[in-house]
Amino acid sequence: xxxxxxxxxxxxxxxxxxxxxxxxxxxxxxxxxxxxxxxxxxxxxxxxxxxxxxxxxxxxxxxxxx
Numbered sequence: 001x002x003x004x005x006x007x008x009x010x011x012x013x014x015x016x017x018x019x020x021x022x023x024x025x026x027x028x029x030x031x032x033x034x035x036x037x038x039x040x041x042x043x044x045x046x047x048x049x050x051x052x053x054x055x056x057x058x059x060x061x062x063x064x065x066x
Contacts, residue, residue, distance in 0.1 A: 021045055030058045038062060 018039050025035035028049045038048060043065040051061040 024049065028052050030062075034058060034062055038065065041066060 022035055022039035024045060025038055025048060026032060029052060030038065030048075048061060048065055051064065052058060056064070
């Protein structure tokens with residue numbers, strides 16, 4: 001497998017992970033633009049959901065996480 005093929009494979013896998021993270025964040029009630037920003041970051045996804053479940057506003061949770 002060439003370098004280009006490996007890069008495409010890694011990029012495809014990263015896109016799948018970001019898509020899944022986006023889905024989880026939207027399910028937790030995050031507005032889509034904020035969910036997209038968080039999904040593509042290195043934040044702890046489980047903490048993002050937990051903060052909201054404990055009553056934290058989505059915007060405040062994002063400020064804490066980012």
